[in-house]
Amino acid sequence: MSTTTVTSPAAEELPPAQETVSGAVGTLTPHQKTMFDNFRAILQKANLYNPDTHDDATLIRFLRARRYDPAKAHDQFAKTEAWRKENDVDNLYATFPTDELQRGKLFYPRWTGRRDKQGVPVYVYRLASLDSSMQKELNAISERRRYERIVALWEFMRLFTLPLCSALPHAPPLPVPATPNPASPKPEAVNGVPAASEITAVSGVVSPSSNVPITSVFSIIDLGGVSMTTMWSLRHHLQQASELATAHYPETLHKIAVVNAPSFFGTVWGWIKAWFDEGTRTKVHVLDSNPGPTLLTMIDAENLPKIYGGELPFKFEDEPILDAPAREALGQDTVPAGPVVFDVKQGKWGRPAGYVEPQTSAQTVAGEDSDTVVGSESSARSSVDEGTLHKSDSVKTKRRWLNFSSTN
CATH class of the missing domain: 3.40.525.10 (CRAL-TRIO lipid binding domain)
Structure with missing residues (x-):
């Protein structure tokens, strides 16, 4: 397949011919695993790591971005944590x-x-x-x-x-x-x-x-x-x-x-x-x-x-x-409007901690019946046992609000 014709750069500017597909949870090489353990230890020592809010996948993203250099990954991670606090991202x-x-x-x-x-x-x-x-x-x-x-x-x-x-x-x-054969054409x-x-x-x-x-x-x-x-x-x-x-x-x-x-x-x-x-x-x-x-x-x-x-x-x-699996997971046919989160372990979606309901007369979730009340801020903050049930036009299933933290 041909590509759009543009001016070629100098050879040293060309990227690698094959991207690396390792570096995900469960696929780390022994060296990457060692660097990951070192990175996590550095974050723990700096009081930047909390297993409840920083999963392995997040840490690996930062480490992979810095080519598995724990010190450089720590620098970017620390700057991001400071940026999140400064901008009150949650x-x-x-x-x-x-x-x-x-x-x-x-x-x-x-x-x-x-x-x-x-x-x-x-x-x-x-x-x-x-x-x-x-x-x-x-x-x-x-x-x-x-x-x-x-x-x-x-x-x-x-x-x-x-x-x-x-x-x-x-x-x-x-x-x-x-490793590609060096003699292979690029x-x-x-x-x-x-x-x-x-x-x-x-x-x-x-x-x-x-x-x-x-x-x-x-x-x-x-x-x-x-x-x-x-x-x-x-x-x-x-x-x-x-x-x-x-x-x-x-x-x-x-x-x-x-x-x-x-x-x-x-x-x-x-x-x-x-x-x-x-x-x-x-x-x-x-x-x-x-x-x-x-x-x-x-x-x-x-x-x-x-x-x-x-x-x-x-x-x-x-x-x-x-698609069908996503509709089943959400219990409705559409993506909920507004700030929303999905909890993988519980298999449910909900609103982030601190969420405030839109001040509208209908107060509906996108795609739901107009008379479906999703509740006040207090109900949005309620526990799973006290949650509000939801339905969609074609998928009628019990759904409960969850109150999740949106920390990194």
Whole structure:
């Protein structure tokens, strides 16, 4: 499969031909396990580690982002903990207005409600949807509030989407690949972006009992219909989100597939590649004008949007179209609106600690009957035994509110 033609960089700028697929819970090599134990010990000594709020998967993300250097991982982790306290991230997410959170999703990558063959949630970001009216709306928001919106959306991903996908049936991680033969030809890379043929296809039997957590997302970035002027006007918007993820949500990007890349993408990549660390840059892949065959090696047809070669009737502006396992896990057909969390151990969703009900007359959860009262703040804070029952239009099941902590 060919790639978008852009100017090739110097050879030393090219990323590795094969990404490493080790480094998840249960798949650490002996060396990685030793570094992980050292990292956790350093955090414990610095009073930064609490097993109740910092699971192994979170620690491994930070360690993997720093190439298993415990000292460097500690530095990033400590800075993130300080950043969370300084910005009161837990409270920011818990009290974020439902309508603003829902609206904010239209300006950033959106979950399709589906997953790839490994169980990783598939996100789509169509830049052309951010037309002049959307940009005007975005520019009317203060820079600080835009930043807080991004934080709330990353927290939504971290506390709801990823845990939910972890609880659903998914394939185990791939084994560590063998060292490539040095004599083997290397797929062509352009402008520091790997060719489409470098994207690793997945295999393996889906295991409902797999307990390896899902900690990252697969993003399809659609640049169709985007002008150079639009890209330039959105550069700060995109940079703000990218740099936040790199600094405080490391290793949450599984792969990035760029589709419908314009002829000037090489120039754009020259702007934006500095926003990402080296590990993230190796996950960016530019597909040609027919991305379907490549994407279908990683995403089943029923889970890939039609416009990218699949069968899912999803457009960027749509709400997630949940598959059957996700609907069953949630007890309803739609993703709950507003700040929400999912507890993998209990298999239930709920609201973060400190959540305040929207002050509306209906007080409903997205997708539920208009007369379904989800309760006051006090009921949202109640225990599982005292929770409020929920239902959806087509899935009638008992559901109880949970009160979860949203700490990192």
